[in-house]
Amino acid sequence: MKILVSAYSCEPGRGSEPGKSWNWAYELARSGQEVWVLTSLNGKPAIEAFLASQPTPRLHFVYLGRPFVPAFTEPFRVQLQNMRWQRQALSIARDLDKKVDFDLVQHISFSSLQVGSQLWRLGKPFVFGPIGGGQTAPRGFRRHLRGGWIAELLRSFVVRYFTGTLFAARSTVANSDLVLVVNEETRDWVERLGARRVEHMVSYGISGSLLANPSERCRHDVNCLKILWVGRLLPRKGVLLALEALARIDPSTNFHCTILGDGEQGRYLPEWIKGLGLTDRVEWRGQVPWQEAIKAYRTHDVFVYSSLRDSEGLQLLEAMAGGAAVLTLDHHGSRLAVPDSAGIKVPVGSPEETAASLAGALERLAREPETLKAMSISGMKWAAENTWEKKVARAIERYKTLARDRSIRTVSPGRRSLSGNA
Secondary structure: OOEEEEEOOOOOOOOOHHHHHHHHHHHHHHHEEEEEEEEEEEHHHHHHHHHOOOOOOOOOEEEEEOOOOOOOOOHHHHHHHHHHHHHHHHHHHHHHHHOOOOOOEEEEOEEEEOOOOHHHHOOOOEEEEEEEEEOOOOOOOOHHHHHOOOHHHHHHHHHHHHHOOOOHHHHHOOOOEEEEOOHHHHHHHHHHHHOOOOOOOOOOOOHHHHOOOHHOOHHHOOEEEEEEEOOOHHHHOOOHHHHHHHHOOOOOEEEEEEEEEEOHHHHHHHHHHHHHHHOOOOEEEOOOOOOHHHHHHOOOOOEEOOOOOOOOOOHHHHHHHHEEEEEEEEEHHHHHHOHHHEEEOOOOOOHHHHHHHHHHHHHHHHHHHHHHHHHHHHHHHHHOEEEEEHHHHHHHHHHHHHHHHHHOOOOOOOHHHHHOOO
16 A cells, blocks of 8 residues: 655654654554655654664655744644644645555644644545544642643633634544544544544554563562652643552552653652652652663553543553553543553542542552452553554554545535535
8 A cells, every 4th residue: 555644743762742653654664555754854863864774665754844833822832833734744745646646644643633634635545543632631630730730721721612613623524534533532522523434543552572571570579569650740640649649548558659750840749749748658760761661660560640631641551561550540541541451540530539549549459469460461461462563454454445445535515615625
């Protein structure tokens, strides 16, 4: 197949959006597809260096500069910049399609429902996603969003009251042959916007090298529950919620928590740890190399993912690959990305109720080593089925079905008025 990939942010050796886009495109090419990637100039040095050392003949890149967007447009600056970038990408894609005649087009990044994509206008089988964007932070967690509450409030307002009227979202969804979503909140919006076909897909994968050997997983101290928190210390990541849960754990429960990461809330973290009486039980190591985080997943019992808003989290998959049981909130991407057998998902209520539920779950895992072991094994099996190679192989089967039936891209009269482009 000849596939065109839209990947605004794409770079090898990175996490989040850049790494996800790179791995999708790279595995598509490795599987035998001929892949063209439209991406921004930011990732060019790393991409060219990688391809020079590991030539991948079926993988082609076209670079576009990122348009200027004034700083006063925060917190929506990146989204606005991406929407302007996509207009440039469409023009280039049309010229490229005349030469290549693509079988299928996929938009991967920016993976936001509200930003949408322009490439459905090529008139080829079009896959939108995997995307998020329908999720919002729960109400009542203002103090946990310290340093970012106003921005979060603005974003939630836009999602709740404007998603249904945004032309970019409506037109993209209505003209997609397949929309891949990463959480139920986004699926609800996509279906309301008239999607023809919607499927859930965890957007991240992992390298097979990250899979821990179950025989190497053992508790070095069965009397102490080793807890891990990994992520950027952004307001929406909810590190304060995790700390409040730790402070509620029964004093008779022996545990130790390691926090890896840094960011906006790093300035408050020492104060929070001290104020909650956790100085002897919580160690903050700050930003560490990625390999150190991977090692930590293999040496800790439980990974706590307390994010108040996230499409999903790569750390969830990395933690399961390393054999750590997962404790997370039962919402957004976590709800679908973590099988029930691999962890505990607690309901989101008030901050006090949520912290109490997290604490209770940790106490349970501390006193039930067999449950902890069973979750570890289940998580490793789940991760093994979500390597990049296996994920992309499954995706290609979907894409071949779409490509065999080009007539599915025929725009119906009802959709002509929406797109404004026959």
